[in-house]
Amino acid sequence: MMIRPYTDADEQGWLRCRVLAFLNTAYFDNVLQKKEHYENPSIELVAIENNQIVGLIDIEYETEPQTICTAHDTVGGMIWHIAVHPDYQHRHIGEELIKAALKQAKALKLTYLEAWTRDNAKIQKWYEKMRFVQTYTYHHLYFDEPALEKYDLSVPAQVRPVTMFAHYTGSDPDVLNRASRRHLCMCYVKRII
Missing domain, CATH: 3.40.630.30 (Gcn5-related N-acetyltransferase (GNAT))
Incomplete structure (x- = not known):
C-alpha cells in the first residue's frame, strides 16, 4: 500500500x-x-x-x-x-x-x-x-412529511415541503422524537503541538 x-x-x-x-x-x-x-x-x-x-x-x-x-x-x-x-x-x-x-x-x-x-x-x-x-455534540434531524405537518414552516402556498434536514443544538425530547431519523453528531479534536 x-x-x-x-x-x-x-x-x-x-x-x-x-x-x-x-x-x-x-x-x-x-x-x-x-x-x-x-x-x-x-x-x-x-x-x-x-x-x-x-x-x-x-x-x-x-x-x-x-x-x-x-x-x-x-x-x-x-x-x-x-x-x-x-x-x-x-x-x-x-x-x-x-x-x-x-x-x-x-x-x-x-x-x-x-x-x-x-x-x-x-x-x-x-x-x-x-x-x-x-x-461537542449536537443532532442531525431528518423529518418526513407527517412529521413536518407538526411545524409551522413559512413557505409560499405553492411549496409543500416533503422532507427536511436540520441541525439541532437543543435537548427537547419532543423535538428529537418528532424526527423521522436522528443522529448525534460529534466533534473530535486531536492536538498536534
Missing part, C-alpha cells in the same frame, strides 16, 4: 472509495458526484493498492484561527473526509492516512485537527484510539 497526494486524475476512484466506505454508515445518503475543491489550502491524500484508491483523507486547513474549525484560537485543520474502501478495512489504512496527514500538518505548524462524525460506536472508538477527544 502506498500513500500519495491526490491528483485530479484520481477523482472517480476517490468518489467510488468514499461512496462504498460510507454505504453502511449513518452517512449512507451523503453521496458526492464530484470531489470538493477547497477555498483554503488543503492536505489531500489517497492510499493506493493494486492501482486502486483504497483510502482517502481530505483536510482543509486554516491560515487564520477560527476560519474553518470551530473553537480554537490557533490554526487547525478540518478533516472533511476520511474513508477506507470496505474490502480494505481493518488493515490500518485509516491509521496510516492519519499519520501521513499529521506529518504534513506538523510541518505546516497546525496545532490541531478537527473531525465530525455521527453516532457510530466503531468510528468513535477509532477516533479515540487515534487520540482524538470528543469536544
Whole structure:
C-alpha cells in the first residue's frame, strides 16, 4: 500500500472509495458526484493498492484561527473526509492516512485537527484510539412529511415541503422524537503541538 497526494486524475476512484466506505454508515445518503475543491489550502491524500484508491483523507486547513474549525484560537485543520474502501478495512489504512496527514500538518505548524462524525460506536472508538477527544455534540434531524405537518414552516402556498434536514443544538425530547431519523453528531479534536 502506498500513500500519495491526490491528483485530479484520481477523482472517480476517490468518489467510488468514499461512496462504498460510507454505504453502511449513518452517512449512507451523503453521496458526492464530484470531489470538493477547497477555498483554503488543503492536505489531500489517497492510499493506493493494486492501482486502486483504497483510502482517502481530505483536510482543509486554516491560515487564520477560527476560519474553518470551530473553537480554537490557533490554526487547525478540518478533516472533511476520511474513508477506507470496505474490502480494505481493518488493515490500518485509516491509521496510516492519519499519520501521513499529521506529518504534513506538523510541518505546516497546525496545532490541531478537527473531525465530525455521527453516532457510530466503531468510528468513535477509532477516533479515540487515534487520540482524538470528543469536544461537542449536537443532532442531525431528518423529518418526513407527517412529521413536518407538526411545524409551522413559512413557505409560499405553492411549496409543500416533503422532507427536511436540520441541525439541532437543543435537548427537547419532543423535538428529537418528532424526527423521522436522528443522529448525534460529534466533534473530535486531536492536538498536534
